[in-house]
Amino acid sequence: MTDATDSPKMHAPLAEPLRRAIGERYLTYALSTIMDRALPDARDGLKPVHRRILFAMRELRLASSGGFRKSAKISGDVMGNYHPHGDAAIYDAMARLAQDFNVRYPLVDGQGNFGNIDGDNPAASRYTEARLTAAAEALMEGLAENAVDFRPNYDGTLEEPVVLPAAFPNLLANGSSGIAVGMATNIPPHNIDELVGACLHLIKTPDARDDTLLQYVPGPDFPTGGVIVEPPESIAQAYRTGRGSFRLRAKYDIEDLGRGQWQIVVTEIPYQVQKSKLIERIADLIQTKKIPILGDVRDESADDVRMVLEPRSRNVDPDVLMNMLFRNSDLEIRFSLNMNVLIDGRTPRVCSLKEVLCAFLDHRREVLLRRSRHRMDKIDHRLEVLEGLLIAFLNLDRVIDIIRYDDDPKAALMAEDWGRDHVRAMSEKDYVSPLPASGEGQLTEVQAEAILNMRLRSLRRLEEMELTAERDRLMAERAGLEDLLANDRVQWDKIAEELKEVRETFGRKAPGGARRTRFAEAAEVEEVPIEAMIEREPVTVVCSKMGWIRAMKGHVADAAALKFKDGDEGRFLIHAETTDRLILFGANGRFYTLSVAQLPGGRGMGEPVRLMVDLPNESEIVALMIHRPGARLLVASSAGDGFVVLADEVLAQTRAGKQVLNVRGETVARLCKPVSGDHVACVGENRKVLVFALEELPEMSRGKGVRLQKYKDGGLSDATTFTLSEGLSWRDPAGRTRTETDLAEWLGKRAGAGRMAPRGFPRDNHFT
Template sequence: MPDETLPPAPPPAASAPPPGDGHRTQVNIEDEMRKSYLDYSMSVIIGRALPDVRDGLKPVHRRILYAMHTEGLHHNKRYSKCAGVVGEVLKKYHPHGDSSVYDALVRLVQDWNMRYPLVDGQGNFGSVDGDPAAAYRYTECRLEKLADFLLADIDKDTVGWGPNFDDSTQEPLVLPARFPNLLVNGSSGIAVGMATSIPPHNMGEVVDAAIHLVQNPKATIPELMRFVPGPDFPTAGIILGRDGIRKAYETGRGNITVRARAAIEVHPKTEREAIVVTEIPYQVNKAKLVEHIADLVRDKKLEGISDLRDESSREGMRVVIELKRDAVAQVVLNNLYAHTALQTGFGVTLLSIDGGQPRILNLKEMLERFVAHRRDVVTRRTRYELKQARAREHILLGYQIALDHLDEIIELIKKAADREAARDQMMARFGLSELQAKAILELQLQRLTGLERQKILDELAEVQKLIARLKEILASEKVLLQVIVDELKEVRQLFADERRTEIQGDPGDLDLEDLIAEEEMVVTVSHLGYVKRNPVSLYRAQHRGGRGKTGAGAREEDFLESLFVASTHSYLFVFSDKGKVYWLKVHEIPQASRAARGKPIVNLVQLAPGEKVAAILPVRQLPAPPAGADEVLDQEVAAATEAAEKEAVAAEQEFVFLATRKGSIKKTRLDAFSRPRTAGIIAVGIEEGDALISARLTDGRSHVLLSTAQGMAIRFEETDVRATGRGAYGVKGITLADGDEVVSAEVVAPAREGELAPTILTVTANGYGKRTELGEYRLQTRGGKGIITIKTTERNGPVVAATSVLETEEVMLITNKGMLIRMPARGISLIGRNTQGVRLITVESREEQVAGVARVAEGEPEVEGAAPADGAPASEAAGEEPGEPDGGADGGEPEGGDGDGA
């Protein structure tokens, strides 16, 4: 209530501001709110949320490390209760809640948050599943060895100090930091109106970049990125694309796509596929990730998943996602990437405190600030050490004078009335300083022995040598920088490790092909239409005649018919025996174990009822379709003019060469297949009772070698066959004997000068075969009967395949029982045409036969297995079967006519 004893004050004049009463001042509320908010914001930004660019630490982390340092909790000391550390930090440095300090301490321990943890914890400090740490009264901690390199030389006046919150003690404003901790461990934090998000990096890479910058101050960011290709997350994973990394390093802002590492495994018994996740993106909660996947499956937003379980243990992370039998694993995985945290974006903002102000810096600027900090630290440390060394030298010089006049000084001390008198007399007699005289008076008698006297002189020499070294550092910028480099190299030697996060090329918008590394694959196709792929490296090379290795599992009624080697990025033309072609990619074929059957090809391409796969043609890249291609496809035409064919040959246009079981052949330009339909398109007209058996890519100028089951072969020029449209029928390639049929159509060409000459490898059903010089197959006109290529005796069985190989290549043979052998071509005997050959693979029964043959490009793994044993027959070592002659008894060679045969 107002005091009624006082008269009311007169109202103030309208133009004059109300006067203050000495305790209150009237201000504009907008100005006061603006000023107070800015003060609060800067306090949060500088004092809590953002790291310092020099040591990469926020104030709370710096205070925790320094408090542990002062408590003596180093890596080689015992653990101490975290409660004591939290209490020490709260008491002296950080006047906030205990939970904020303990949470910060816990993060310094967690190896899934910190690429290089700074605190060594004992007890429960949480998990990657988001489990909280135990209370600080249960856990213990001490500094990691790496933290000592952040705090090294802090007691040598290397950094600035400031008063703590109550002026009771001093705390460091920054740590000396011998390595770029801000980049190595990263940081994240939200301030007022700004946020920082700095990813962790590999220690060795960052240190190498810092050293390079010290030695080359004008280095550009692309040069530094040769050392630091990108972040290296503690949870590993895969970074997709380099554009985001480059933008972040150049501008301080960018977005990086991080993907989990997942593999597709096949259960050996059930043949069920499963996606196994062993690495997840940085800062993704594994338990919530698994829960989210389960929710999507329950809500029918993810199809093809039958079971989900977390098998993670101390040995590592392992999340297993089992698939249904009809699911395509790569498609399911692609959906997981698109709809879950298995693929996330990491937003990079390189914001930190620089010179007391928040700034966004690029990669070079961050390293420059660190190098400048180290230059300042080393300079201040050197000055401190020089000061200490000079003080020690001063004392040692006094000892030297005393030792030179030892008897006189002893006599002087004995006669002196007291300590002060002795000191003054020594100073007057020998020109000593007060410090020197005092040190001599405190010198123990044991130091006067001969050995101890020499130690004093040796120490003086060492101190003087140290002083010269310290002066050199201060006098030379080059020497100073070399000290920084040497200390960085020491850190790298002690703490650098292998990169965990893989960096892959830019995948675009989840294009499946871009997500798969390009590598050579062995693709197998069974009689019942099961297809699968495996890396070529899965099969080791063996010597001929071996038993082989399981290449694919098969039911009793099924067997393998063919295999080939192609890149995962290659296109596949799947030709059916009815003359249609379907389009596919190698990476779309599911990968399975060697013993697995694979997937039905009808699930990958839409074969018509009754159709079987006849040939699969790998094509590296499709040419652009010719003008009017759409009309050509719609009309299913045949007939390209001879002029068009000549133009195609001159332009090095590729052709598709097709052959049927009854000896019909056809050639069509490759660009006619550039726009296939999902339901397939006609590749060749097939007559009743015939079937397509082979498709090959040609350049229009090669030779063609047709081989038959009864051991006949014909070689003719490809120009004998003019190019026709896709819907056309073929022309006669070889005249067949009764019961005979074509088994192979190979495109061959004589070797050019300086090139290895190709040879013809012929393989029979019972596992025998041989190589023959191409020159032994003389050119004929298409349509003839051909000449003998191998004797098809009861021992050999019919011919399965004939293919062109070089000595530097390796070949694979596979049987209808799933056994596969890989051997160098040079290990197969090179003999004449009219011969039986040698054993290439051992078949165990009459029911087992060779089903397919394929070449492997040179440069694959070396041949494994023992060489022929000592004492083995020379024929065995030379690649021949002992006791079995190469040639037939008669040596005859029936030949067909050279006419057209049409």
């Protein structure tokens, strides 16, 4: 029998710890996301999916001057050959490269519906066609000349470029955005003409400062135009550190309609803002009366952008109106800059403007050297062939005899001693073969093969002269390449020459190459109160017990005619004007501010006030009144604590309100009333009344307050202020107003218990 402890399972190695397993796999996923999906390469400015799309279109021979192919065919080839992901994602990436409102220099020429600035999606891939643009061809120029490394595709059947040669700094020209694991990138597009100018300056002055480059690249150049109002020092800081942001505004003009009428026409909107959603937002601002001086918005766009904004009154200042729209809509956005890119395709790093341009220039130098060496190899091979052909022309009869009578003409040609003196005589200068022959005066295998493949028509004298001229031309070109490979200055001069050619093709003089985004200073417009721009009209504010509020035109006298929802009833009826502001006091002790001009109209039942301010559902509305500047308010809690606060101190700037009366536990805010007179009268739930001097109450801006009245049980029911000499008034159960002038019995000090209420005091323990 075998002991159970000797079982193989007992001696099996421990499983990998879960923490290590998850950590290693998550790290692999994170690196894959960073390097193969989200971050662009600093050299060509492309992510793998975009690079594969362009390369697949090149393999399909979709040149900018050729025909179009179905987008479904292109996305299918990309998915099947290079990018094993969803075809919808591939098509979306390709469609974006064709959208001139998203990409400054489109890399795909689309035919069909590729979406629009309103945010509409492109048509299905089976309905659209595409081909490369000249800019995309410039990015791939040199792929056939060993300009970059190639690697196997995902299944090892094909090869794809690791990076594109990139004739211009595409990373900055078209920008990029992406979210990886633990990092992100967001780079705005720029103008190629300006980028080339900065590159040429860096070639001349490699140690140039970042601030100097801003003389060539003053800022982004968005495809949709707009106006950058960011201060120059902030722009310089952003490009110096690789992180920052730009304030981008819409461009607008003021059209005079005659007779004092005018309208604002927006012709350029900020980058990546959908026009349809922008108009919806502005229309919502008009409907909710958040910008009461704006009357209407219309979209009159065709191929260009034309948004018409009509003011409610011709007395409105256009700059004030636009400033309000800039603050409340996407007519002004803040575009963030985060130049987090892959250096050499491996290392993610946040780079400055200079570092990104230097990475591009270093890549261009590497491409130049590789293309030059590849060209030299081609020239050497051709020179070897030309040398053999020239030998054949000088010894034509012997060559013909060998080909005609020898059983193995190739071996015989290679074994023959032809000599070299005749070849030297064919040129005015001495000729030195770049490649060694098989032996002194003998042909190489390449030369022998070229002679055997030569056509009979090539045996004429003119062909011999052309071969000699070609040899001399190639020798001169080879000498130039040798000088270029040996001299750094010559290399940079060649790169500068290539960049100048790019500038001629895509610069400001080319179609669509001029700068579209302009710069301006954000003018400081004097703030004018909204009330000053609103036409003053009488309205009646109606708020129900459940908190539904509305503003009816005119001063409604008959409250009984008002209608409310089932189970609801009226509570507040306030005669106000459109220029007034309301202050709402909640049971949570917070004050909220409402503009009468922004309240919903009187048609229907109104809207819940809790949609306008952040009043919790469990907090009731304690008071609703018109704000009177300079007035004083008495606030108190159910526990009998309170104080006096200035009405100007309770105005809230946000919908979250402003905490004034501190309450906790089961204690809630009980009342808020305007202060008038010199004494305070309090009544508790025990029906005891206390009267004391108003000066005993402190004036505070926030707090719990002081004790108004002392209770053994229960709490405060109501309180009011009055003038002692005029007496204390209340409504009896019959609705008549009664006034008590002899209050000696109830007069005392603050925080006293008080005496039972006078005969005829309301049963609900309220003064009004």
